[in-house]
Amino acid sequence: MRTDTQTSYLNRGGDWRDTATRYALLPLRIFLGVTFIYAGLDKLTDSAFLKSGGAGSIGDTMRAARDSAAIPALIDMALKNPVGFGYAIALGELAVGIGTLLGLLGRLAALGGALISLSLWLTVSWATTPYYYGNDLAYLMAWLPLVLAGAPYLSLDAAWRSRRRQRMGGHR
Numbered sequence: 001m002r003t004d005t006q007t008s009y010l011n012r013g014g015d016w017r018d019t020a021t022r023y024a025l026l027p028l029r030i031f032l033g034v035t036f037i038y039a040g041l042d043k044l045t046d047s048a049f050l051k052s053g054g055a056g057s058i059g060d061t062m063r064a065a066r067d068s069a070a071i072p073a074l075i076d077m078a079l080k081n082p083v084g085f086g087y088a089i090a091l092g093e094l095a096v097g098i099g100t101l102l103g104l105l106g107r108l109a110a111l112g113g114a115l116i117s118l119s120l121w122l123t124v125s126w127a128t129t130p131y132y133y134g135n136d137l138a139y140l141m142a143w144l145p146l147v148l149a150g151a152p153y154l155s156l157d158a159a160w161r162s163r164r165r166q167r168m169g170g171h172r
Helices: 016-022 026-045 058-066 072-079 082-102 106-122 135-149 156-167
Strands: none
Touching (some): 026 082, 026 135, 058 072, 072 082, 082 106
């Protein structure tokens, strides 16, 4: 039987503003997690995407974006093995999405999402005019608060942190 008086994160007291502030990043975490899981699965299940050439393929997409990219060398590197790169992006998006949604290594997952978004912005969507029509820059900016804050609530990271504190007798 437990004898401690620790309160849960949901019942800490305070008013609704305190609760809203505490969980402010949760909708962003859910949106980015679900979106990146969907993006990864969409790529892995699209028969046209994971090919080096043809309509809708990763190879043709990269070749079309090469001359307008901010860093064409990134595309040149990916074009050495476009199918492998396509799998890497898809599996990376899937890992980032799952990590973000579960709050598993939250900062690392968010950093991975930010790096994927940055690489897509500097390559595929760089030439989008005006810049705010391209979504990769917006995704990059959306990842930054999660890189800074991690997943402090309703996450595996928070559960592990709480468990460590309990093992250490409540000391940090």
